[in-house]
Amino acid sequence: MISGYLCRVKLYTDWTHFYRLFTPPEDYAAEAAAYRAGFEAAAPSAKTLLELGAGAGHNAVHLKGAYTCTLTDLSSAMLDLSRELNPECEHLVGDMRTLRLGRAFDLVFVHDAVMYMLSEAELAQAIATAFAHTAPGGAAIFAPDCFAEDFREETLTWESGDAERQLRCTEWAWDPDPSDTRFAVEYAVLLREAGEVQMFHEHQENGVFPSSTWRRLLEQAGYSVETLERPLDDGERDRVWLCRRRA
Numbered sequence: 001m002i003s004g005y006l007c008r009v010k011l012y013t014d015w016t017h018f019y020r021l022f023t024p025p026e027d028y029a030a031e032a033a034a035y036r037a038g039f040e041a042a043a044p045s046a047k048t049l050l051e052l053g054a055g056a057g058h059n060a061v062h063l064k065g066a067y068t069c070t071l072t073d074l075s076s077a078m079l080d081l082s083r084e085l086n087p088e089c090e091h092l093v094g095d096m097r098t099l100r101l102g103r104a105f106d107l108v109f110v111h112d113a114v115m116y117m118l119s120e121a122e123l124a125q126a127i128a129t130a131f132a133h134t135a136p137g138g139a140a141i142f143a144p145d146c147f148a149e150d151f152r153e154e155t156l157t158w159e160s161g162d163a164e165r166q167l168r169c170t171e172w173a174w175d176p177d178p179s180d181t182r183f184a185v186e187y188a189v190l191l192r193e194a195g196e197v198q199m200f201h202e203h204q205e206n207g208v209f210p211s212s213t214w215r216r217l218l219e220q221a222g223y224s225v226e227t228l229e230r231p232l233d234d235g236e237r238d239r240v241w242l243c244r245r246r247a
């Protein structure tokens with residue numbers, strides 16, 4: 001069951017019918033290859049992977065050939081999308097702040113869903129969940145969209161479509177209060193289907209933290225931490241966290 005702020009995020013509940021157009025699985029291939037290379041370097045004999053906040057499974061579709069994947073998310077509607085794409089994977093509803101499966105995995109992966117950790121306390125909870133599920137000798141990757149020192153107000157526009165539907169989207173990230181750990185993202189989506197155009201607007205809250213906060217929380221949890229370069233859609237590159245479990 002989705003609770004609190006996220007029960008109102010329509011993109012992951014009421015509007016999942018256009019999610020695949022919004023962010024197509026093929027767009028994740030290059031970054032997923034970077035995550036796989038990082039995992040192979042950190043834990044070469046790894047076989048099992050747990051993803052926290054796996055959403056529609058758009059990274060998992062590129063990782064499941066290498067690992068047996070267990071995919072978790074707060075939203076059962078998102079996991080339904082992932083089941084269509086990744087029927088061979090285990091799917092479980094769970095909140096990354098509190099999930100405890102009682103078993104460990106060689107690898108734990110936390111992608112952009114970690115952006116929904118709105119306070120340092122919530123971020124520490126998600127990291128503790130990842131650590132609790134990382135087997136000795138295992139590794140974890142945390143891949144937030146940005147760090148506080150890099151945050152800039154920015155607007156992205158893009159279009160996608162298939163034989164039946166066309167989607168146009170504007171994503172506008174802005175910070176109403178730079179003194180806190182949140183920023184706002186406005187999504188404006190136009191969806192054309194059977195000659196009719198519908199408009200969707202959603203305001204979301206994301207969390208953003210200095211990389212120094214991230215490093216401190218990861219090390220306090222019990223990880224040795226390094227960074228891993230990944231490619232971005234616009235041809236740029238940034239860095240995410242590659243963590244090995246200490247002892």
Ligand SMILES: C[S@@+](CC[C@H](N)C(=O)[O-])C[C@H]1O[C@@H](n2cnc3c(N)ncnc32)[C@H](O)[C@@H]1O
Nearest residue numbers: 053055056057058059074075078095096113116
């Ligand atoms: C941008 S989507 C993830 C997309 C994903 N990277 C993919 O491959 O499809 C963000 C996801 O985070 C999930 N989420 C947000 N807060 C969460 C939490 N506390 N625990 C688990 N999942 C969460 C949402 O339900 C949503 O599916």
